[in-house]
Amino acid sequence: MTASSSLVYRLGEFHSFSTRDRSFLYLVPAGAIFELDAAAQALIDRLAQGEASPEELCAMLAAQGLPASEARELIAELAHSRVIVAGELPRVPLDDAPPDFPLQTLVLNLTNQCNLSCQYCYEFGADKVATPEGKPKFMDFETAKASVDFLLGQSPGRRAVHITFFGGETLMNFPLLKKVVIYGKERAAGEGRSIDFSLTTNATLLTPAIIDFLSENRIGVTVSMDGPADLHDQLRVFANGRGSYDVIEPRVRALIRNHRTRPITARVTLTSGVADVVRIFRHLKNDLGFHEVGFAPVTTSPNRLYAINDSGMDDVLGQFRVLADEYLEYALRGELHGFSNVSDTLSELYQGVNKSHPCGAALGLVGVGPSGDIAPCHRFVDSDTHSMGHISTGMDRDKQTDFLRRGHINSKYDCHTCWARPLCAGGCHHEAYVRYGDTGHANLHYCDWIRSWTDTCLRIYGTISVHNPEFLRVFAERKALS
Amino acid sequence: MKHLRPLNQKASRIANQAAPPEEDVIALQNPPQAAPKPHIPMGCSLSFSPGWEVDSAGGTAGLCQPVERDIYDCYVTCFWPAQVPDHLNNSPDWAKKCAAATKDWRNLDLVFP
Numbered sequence: 001m002t003a004s005s006s007l008v009y010r011l012g013e014f015h016s017f018s019t020r021d022r023s024f025l026y027l028v029p030a031g032a033i034f035e036l037d038a039a040a041q042a043l044i045d046r047l048a049q050g051e052a053s054p055e056e057l058c059a060m061l062a063a064q065g066l067p068a069s070e071a072r073e074l075i076a077e078l079a080h081s082r083v084i085v086a087g088e089l090p091r092v093p094l095d096d097a098p099p100d101f102p103l104q105t106l107v108l109n110l111t112n113q114c115n116l117s118c119q120y121c122y123e124f125g126a127d128k129v130a131t132p133e134g135k136p137k138f139m140d141f142e143t144a145k146a147s148v149d150f151l152l153g154q155s156p157g158r159r160a161v162h163i164t165f166f167g168g169e170t171l172m173n174f175p176l177l178k179k180v181v182i183y184g185k186e187r188a189a190g191e192g193r194s195i196d197f198s199l200t201t202n203a204t205l206l207t208p209a210i211i212d213f214l215s216e217n218r219i220g221v222t223v224s225m226d227g228p229a230d231l232h233d234q235l236r237v238f239a240n241g242r243g244s245y246d247v248i249e250p251r252v253r254a255l256i257r258n259h260r261t262r263p264i265t266a267r268v269t270l271t272s273g274v275a276d277v278v279r280i281f282r283h284l285k286n287d288l289g290f291h292e293v294g295f296a297p298v299t300t301s302p303n304r305l306y307a308i309n310d311s312g313m314d315d316v317l318g319q320f321r322v323l324a325d326e327y328l329e330y331a332l333r334g335e336l337h338g339f340s341n342v343s344d345t346l347s348e349l350y351q352g353v354n355k356s357h358p359c360g361a362a363l364g365l366v367g368v369g370p371s372g373d374i375a376p377c378h379r380f381v382d383s384d385t386h387s388m389g390h391i392s393t394g395m396d397r398d399k400q401t402d403f404l405r406r407g408h409i410n411s412k413y414d415c416h417t418c419w420a421r422p423l424c425a426g427g428c429h430h431e432a433y434v435r436y437g438d439t440g441h442a443n444l445h446y447c448d449w450i451r452s453w454t455d456t457c458l459r460i461y462g463t464i465s466v467h468n469p470e471f472l473r474v475f476a477e478r479k480a481l482s
Numbered sequence: 483m484k485h486l487r488p489l490n491q492k493a494s495r496i497a498n499q500a501a502p503p504e505e506d507v508i509a510l511q512n513p514p515q516a517a518p519k520p521h522i523p524m525g526c527s528l529s530f531s532p533g534w535e536v537d538s539a540g541g542t543a544g545l546c547q548p549v550e551r552d553i554y555d556c557y558v559t560c561f562w563p564a565q566v567p568d569h570l571n572n573s574p575d576w577a578k579k580c581a582a583a584t585k586d587w588r589n590l591d592l593v594f595p
Binding site for chain 2: 024027030031032033034035036037039040073074077078080081083349350351352353354411413461462465476
């Protein structure tokens with residue numbers, strides 16, 4: 001090794017993790033996951049003590065019984081994948097998304113009206129960003145048609161596109177939903193493409209006829225629901241303060257029984273009084289029969305009574321881990337467990353995402369409000385501050401560019417040294433706006449939490465990939481469907 | 483790959499990438515797909531003393547020295563003499579009460595000729 005004698009190797013940027021008997025690393029600049037053999041682990045352990053030249057590394061490996069030729073091969077392999085690096089390696093910023101990024105998903109807020117009065121609602125609650133005054137309360141068919149045309153027009157090259165119905169309470173405008181499904185399918189079929197639909201609902205207005213329609217048209221359903229009655233009824237109430245559990249329970253059961261064409265998902269909002277994750281999961285999964293249950297802490301400014309404080313979030317993490325361990329047991333048997341928070345993370349780990357932005361908002365996804373205003377996503381719909389054009393005139397490219405520039409990982413300095421950034425990319429734009437008044441602010445209040453949770457999911461991923469790698473194929477197929 | 487087993491799609495792409503010729507130092511350091519670019523501070527000065535800079539992310543949080551320090555570069559070494567009082571002739575004591583710019587910059591006052 002003539003020219004390399006001046007090289008000095010050090011560790012690249014990765015996060016190590018291990019399971020009972022195996023060592024892995026998560027290569028941060030790429031989002032890649034590798035399992036290490038003993039020799040690679042020994043070399044990394046050595047470099048963790050300090051830099052070393054190839055000669056020193058070879059000598060160390062020789063002492064462990066590795067012939068010089070193999071040692072050099074090992075070093076080359078680790079250097080090739082940048083697990084170890086030498087010399088100057090300036091930070092290479094992630095590229096911007098191409099300016100003509102095609103749409104994939106449109107979120108249609110069919111109405112901004114709701115028959116519930118959940119205190120934490122991001123559309124009506126104390127931290128709302130929407131300014132619906134003077135705007136239409138229900139979307140009309142013309143606006144909805146224009147939105148479908150917009151989606152198809154702005155998604156060149158995509159074989160399949162997706163529409164999510166949202167509210168308010170989506171089913172308060174079910175007649176329009178029906179028309180959009182029929183119109184959308186016709187238009188997409190006319191172009192030889194496919195379109196599929198999903199909706200989020202509070203389930204209060206589900207009827208057998210609606211359930212039949214949803215099932216016949218393969219419309220995915222997410223029910224916003226917070227658990228058994230004593231938890232659900234704390235914040236998910238009608239305007240008179242009465243809880244909604246008793247109203248939705250029979251409807252949810254009917255939905256799950258009769259809608260067989262798509263998995264039915266529950267989406268739980270965790271608050272200070274509703275954080276009993278394991279009990280909520282048991283009820284929704286086992287008692288009611290949801291296929292998947294996903295949890296998210298409420299988006300709120302920190303001083304609200306229902307905000308979860310740090311110790312509350314630690315407790316949530318502990319309970320997430322209980323369910324995650326269970327998920328792993330299921331996965332090793334090749335069964336689906338239904339805890340969405342793990343599946344979602346595993347799915348991203350499987351692909352090896354390396355995000356420039358935390359989500360698809362204003363990239364592959366936009367929201368459209370009842371008035372036809374375009375927003376980065378459903379959470380910003382009806383907000384004048386965040387409007388990004390109108391469905392009749394198209395996207396305001398300057399506003400879109402500004403939103404994407406702010407939210408880009410390159411502008412979030414705090415994230416630049418975080419190993420979880422390929423997955424997190426600073427976190428939800430809307431959460432950042434509510435917390436910090438800027439959609440481009442990194443969500444610093446949950447960094448430790450995200451890292452702990454990502455580490456948990458990496459361990460699960462590692463264990464599955466060793467003991468039941470076939471299971472991970474689910475995620476390849478899942479992506480192909482979307 | 484022999485010692486690293488790729489476990490996700492991204493790792494497989496790295497593994498399938500043509501490995502550089504053995505012991506080829508240049509190739510090891512500079513894979514063709516990502517030629518490293520030099521880090522040049524964006525601002526008025528390329529000298530070692532930072533000028534009015536932003537960091538690589540376009541902000542000021544990651545500068546090697548606090549932005550307030552730039553005041554002295556304007557004042558003493560005149561990168562931008564129009565912006566601050568003239569140290570040589572008219573206002574030699576302008577920064578007397580400002581020992582550390584990051585802490586004491588509030589003591590820097592207007593100058594009334």
